[in-house]
Amino acid sequence: MTRAEECPEEFDPTRLLTPRAREVLEAARTLLERDGWAALTMRALADELGIAAPSLYKHFASKDALKSQLVAVGLKDFGEALRPVTSVAALVRRYREVAGANPELYRLATHGPLDRDALPPGLEDWSGSPFFEATGEPYRAQALWAAVHGMVILELDGRFPTGSAPKATWDELANHFS
Amino acid sequence: MTRAEECPEEFDPTRLLTPRAREVLEAARTLLERDGWAALTMRALADELGIAAPSLYKHFASKDALKSQLVAVGLKDFGEALRPVTSVAALVRRYREVAGANPELYRLATHGPLDRDALPPGLEDWSGSPFFEATGEPYRAQALWAAVHGMVILELDGRFPTGSAPKATWDELANHFS
DNA sequence: TACGGTGGGCTAACAACGTTAGCCACCAAG
DNA sequence: CTTGGTGGCTAACGTTGTTAGCCCACCGTA
Incomplete structure (x- = not known):
């Protein structure tokens, strides 16, 4: 299989994120792929990270922003x-x-x-x-x-x-x- | 424009519905096309029909059944x-x-x-x-x-x-x- | 005429959801 | 030493789908 080429840096969506926000995003992706979008609630995501749901809003303004x-x-x-x-x-x-x-x-x-x-x-x-x-x-x-x-x-x-x-x-x- | 042919009777999804349920379904379709699926809540649908939300469950077992x-x-x-x-x-x-x-x-x-x-x-x-x-x-x-x-x-x-x-x-x- | 079933409505309430408010602890820089 | 940013917390709110329990008008039958 041919090797995938890397994305130009300016297109990297995580470029402006804080490290912690990147962790949240990764956990969200894992949960999404494991259980589907319907099961990806803010509380479930928070549980996965061992924090409380409202804490997620320190990293993303809304669930919609996370989705984006x-x-x-x-x-x-x-x-x-x-x-x-x-x-x-x-x-x-x-x-x-x-x-x-x-x-x-x-x-x-x-x-x-x-x-x-x-x-x-x-x-x-x-x-x-x-x-x-x-x-x-x-x-x-x-x-x-x-x-x-x-x-x-x-x-x-x-x-x-x-x-x-x-x-x-x-x-x-x-x-x-x- | 050529004329559409009628669906065989046994495929009609509304065949087994009560008349009132058909009205609910029609209202749901109207609301769906007007405001989109996200806005089609049980309460909004009930309002459109002039009844209370729980009354809808006399006609459809769940929102998912209505969607189907x-x-x-x-x-x-x-x-x-x-x-x-x-x-x-x-x-x-x-x-x-x-x-x-x-x-x-x-x-x-x-x-x-x-x-x-x-x-x-x-x-x-x-x-x-x-x-x-x-x-x-x-x-x-x-x-x-x-x-x-x-x-x-x-x-x-x-x-x-x-x-x-x-x-x-x-x-x-x-x-x-x- | 009395009666029970069915259809169709109601209010009150619940759990889960996204979200907000307000507070607190840590830690680096002035 | 204080200030500000980062990242957490609890309590609570409004909205959502849904259930429980009650009520009543109609209608065929005994």
Whole structure:
């Protein structure tokens, strides 16, 4: 497997966080991936850290702010994992792998509107640019991204009849864009 | 615009509901589309109906049960709107239209795992079968559905840089599957 | 005519949630 | 020695889904 490239420093969402806040964020990510977003309450997170729930507000202004940071971390990690870009087929394969390895974070990062003000400027574009690099054309890039996201999210949510998308469906999609 | 075909009676999610429960469900749908899922609290719904929140439990066992009914109604309506199937291009266009006309219901019906036990048996398959009819092949059908869903949901959530997907992106996708 | 079941409403209350207010301990820098 | 930032605490609030328990209007039957 090709090595992921590191994210430019200015896109690192944790850059401005205090060390303790980084610990909180890490614990939140662990809990999120273990039990899902619905189970990630402020009290549960505080318990995990051995502190009381209101103490969390010393590090994050609100649960929504924490969520935005998780989303930002997701965009960064996913963007990293997709580089370097070799081919459309490899990009699609890698996208599926990394989403499958972090299903709850992927869901969180891609579901619903994006609070762009809470993101490091440029991170969103950077995380999506592998699709442009792979296709060399913005409309194709968007269409490919949308298609792959649709496959991933439906597969993660068990929406396909068999519970997951068969290889044949993935091949079908990859072929259309190669 | 071609006429939508009616859903087979046995797939109608409201078939076993009491008339009053149907009214509650309709009010819920109205409120959902007006204010979004987050604002659809049991108390808000009760207010809309001029009753007290606990009275809702005479008609639905839980908020989750109500949600399942809304999802079922969505699957039925969307499935109806996609028929009769003429071409891939027309199906894709229609899918985008109907989702855009009921964005909150579409989000609700397609986000997260599906509680299949709460659905009329066969409804899920029936609502998705236009994609099979359009492609004539199950893997192509799944891939097309996933791609179109990805486009729709990213567009509804304002995830594309411009806020919505340009026609060129939609054309790109439609061409790949025609 | 009396009666019981069913459908549909009510108030009071609970636990869990995100969140705020206010207080306190530590510790480095002036 | 005091000042300010950092990071914790308890108590409490409003909102949420939900339950318990009660009430009443209707309606077919004995």
